Amino acid sequence: MKITFLGTGTSQGVPVIGCSCAACTSEDPRDDRLRSAIHLDIDGVSIVIDTGPDFRQQMLRHQIKRLDAIFITHEHNDHVIGLDDIRAFNFLQRTDIPLYAEERVIKALNQRFSYVFGYDKYPGVPKVTTHTLTANERFSCHDIDFMPVRVMHGKLPIIGFRIGGFSYITDASLIDDASKELIRDSEILVLNALRREDHHSHFTQEQAISMAEELRAKTTYLTHISHHMGMTQDWQQELPKSVIPAYDGLVLTID
Ligand SMILES: [Zn+2]
Numbered sequence: 001m002k003i004t005f006l007g008t009g010t011s012q013g014v015p016v017i018g019c020s021c022a023a024c025t026s027e028d029p030r031d032d033r034l035r036s037a038i039h040l041d042i043d044g045v046s047i048v049i050d051t052g053p054d055f056r057q058q059m060l061r062h063q064i065k066r067l068d069a070i071f072i073t074h075e076h077n078d079h080v081i082g083l084d085d086i087r088a089f090n091f092l093q094r095t096d097i098p099l100y101a102e103e104r105v106i107k108a109l110n111q112r113f114s115y116v117f118g119y120d121k122y123p124g125v126p127k128v129t130t131h132t133l134t135a136n137e138r139f140s141c142h143d144i145d146f147m148p149v150r151v152m153h154g155k156l157p158i159i160g161f162r163i164g165g166f167s168y169i170t171d172a173s174l175i176d177d178a179s180k181e182l183i184r185d186s187e188i189l190v191l192n193a194l195r196r197e198d199h200h201s202h203f204t205q206e207q208a209i210s211m212a213e214e215l216r217a218k219t220t221y222l223t224h225i226s227h228h229m230g231m232t233q234d235w236q237q238e239l240p241k242s243v244i245p246a247y248d249g250l251v252l253t254i255d
């Protein structure tokens, strides 16, 4: 499996419009962060987790020419609003694209993109077939096994995913014991770490580090980073060896 970090920034991205802080004016390419999403290539099956506002740019940057499924973690704008741009794949592949999400999320997408889900569709609108996920219940997509893992994002229950030795958790602020069991001992764990100061719906850097230790991941990559973290070259020095800042364009492979 090949994992590509399409975006590793929080909802505003980095740099933030109009900001002249160290991270936003940094020349280190790691400090250029599009909104969080990843792409998985599993034996030629092409899957994205989340289609945020930078989806089009992310597909172009990584020359992704095929899309076999879309997984959505939750309905916040920075994870879904790029959905319209899947049209390019509909045209290329001449098929609907399967979209997997929880029932509440599919309802929210229905409201946000009523023209996609309505009966009297304008020609050329995005075409998806929806598949309802239940948290902590395994599902199969293109004959590959996935586990949607319940995590809490403030008061909002959302999902992350485990695929073999790889776990992807974004926008979490709390993981209960049942879910910890599902993602324990990952070879690669991705966790969100917004900033150093407390936040009501995201792990801080410190919380992400202690969660990574508790979950005994071999290597943990931090994502959904805000400009409040400062420059990557500075905050990476505060991390233990097994915890690494993710950055846009980072590619990992795992058996
Ligand atoms: Zn987010």
Ligand SMILES: [Zn+2]
Binding pocket: 015, 016, 019, 020, 021, 022, 023, 024, 227, 228
């Ligand atoms: Zn800034």
Ligand SMILES: [Zn+2]
Binding pocket: 074, 076, 153, 171
């Ligand atoms: Zn969110």
